[in-house]
Amino acid sequence: MRARASVGLARAPTRRSRATRCFSRASAPERGISASPARVERFHRAHGSSTHRILVVGEGDFSFALALARCAPRGWEITATSLHSLEATETSWEGGANVEALRAMDGARVAHGVDATRLSTTFERGAFDRVCFNFPHAAGKGKIHANRALLGGYIREALLVAPRGTIEVALAPGQGGTAADGARAREYGNSWQAYARGAENGALLIECAPFDDAGWRALGYESRGHWRSARAERGFQTAGGVAHVFCAEDRARELGATCAYATPFTRDVSVWTDDADSDDAERVVVDAFDVARDGADVSADVRRVDAWRDPESGRVSVTIRARVRSTTVPLTRERVRAFVDRARDVLRARGRLRDAATGDARWAGHSPKP
CATH class of the missing domain: 3.40.50.150 (Vaccinia Virus protein VP39)
Structure with a gap:
């Protein structure tokens, strides 16, 4: 795994x-x-x-x-x-x-x-x-x-x-x-x-x-x-x-106080990759979020949740789920949205973003979303 x-x-x-x-x-x-x-x-x-x-x-x-x-x-x-x-x-x-x-x-x-x-x-x-x-x-x-x-x-x-x-x-x-x-x-x-x-x-x-x-x-x-x-x-x-x-x-x-009970957000991002079985998709998303973080104390754990091959071009789109959390920054939907949008801009500039598939921000592990 x-x-x-x-x-x-x-x-x-x-x-x-x-x-x-x-x-x-x-x-x-x-x-x-x-x-x-x-x-x-x-x-x-x-x-x-x-x-x-x-x-x-x-x-x-x-x-x-x-x-x-x-x-x-x-x-x-x-x-x-x-x-x-x-x-x-x-x-x-x-x-x-x-x-x-x-x-x-x-x-x-x-x-x-x-x-x-x-x-x-x-x-x-x-x-x-x-x-x-x-x-x-x-x-x-x-x-x-x-x-x-x-x-x-x-x-x-x-x-x-x-x-x-x-x-x-x-x-x-x-x-x-x-x-x-x-x-x-x-x-x-x-x-x-x-x-x-x-x-x-x-x-x-x-x-x-x-x-x-x-x-x-x-x-x-x-x-x-x-x-x-x-x-x-x-x-x-x-x-x-x-x-x-x-x-x-x-x-x-x-x-120096931290939050042990921070509620995480999740956000789905779909990126283009050459091989659905490689680690390439995770790597590019991790790198994009790291650039978007710009030194802020925010973490994003990412994992692959889905893959789809375009029947016309043959390109592979992999959906990555990012779990965004911070122990020092009080996160809101607006702050997380801005963070994820910056990462998407990085991916778009590198030609890796699949624009048609981006999930909405939501609270991890809870339903319905706030």
Whole structure:
């Protein structure tokens, strides 16, 4: 079986053992803190007692913000906000006592009527070092497009008020649409597509971590929200959730942060070759993508998927499938399309492109395409 060719590597990658891969991932620096109280403590030990400004949005009864304030070190500033009014917090969400407790704590403040998708209308640019949103959900059941819009709008606005900080959002099991969901992963088309929501706003998904539901509940956190109403008989499913951490692309580059959960694109390109059984087709496509990459940290693994002989000319057209991915660049359909179009221009200039057969960009391994 012919091995896949790869663009973006000086040599073919060696296969690492599972233990080595796990060690590399585990040794990566932690970026997020909302996943667990233990991460708050580790972050404090690593960065000392300097002031850290945290914005918590989308609170219901303010129990998460209070739990965070209880474990936060002295000197941290926590601004806890909700979309609804104080009256709704006290009556519908039964969070009046939590609000009072927060207001009595040094370094904590509370604000109401704050829309997570319009943060820049309330707060100044760069006002925070970190923004957290736990288990967001648009009103009503089954409105996945509304939830994707909510997630994207939050990331966009959070980047404005914390442009050099981290943007965190905890999602229920399976919602994120990445491998971090594990056994609870849904079909990609039925997820919120967290990586894509970050990428379309210029943010890279730099970390995913299990949400420590038990750890936060031990500090008083209670999941009260539900898609039916605030006072429903059960809250969102938070056990088994995943905390997703984003930051701006340029900031990720400064930090040396990478994305272990990048969603790959695939694109089909058909090229002319003299022999359908030779490696010529793969070689010319690899070379074209390497030229198109122009130093960018984007890889394209290519493999042959089909071949066709023109009955009139006798020429052979081989279809090559390129799997485009990056661990440092937040890829969107537009960025991938531009990358592939540059490669096609190279092939066209060399007389190797079969113009009549080029597939559409689509997400690898998922159907339907976004």
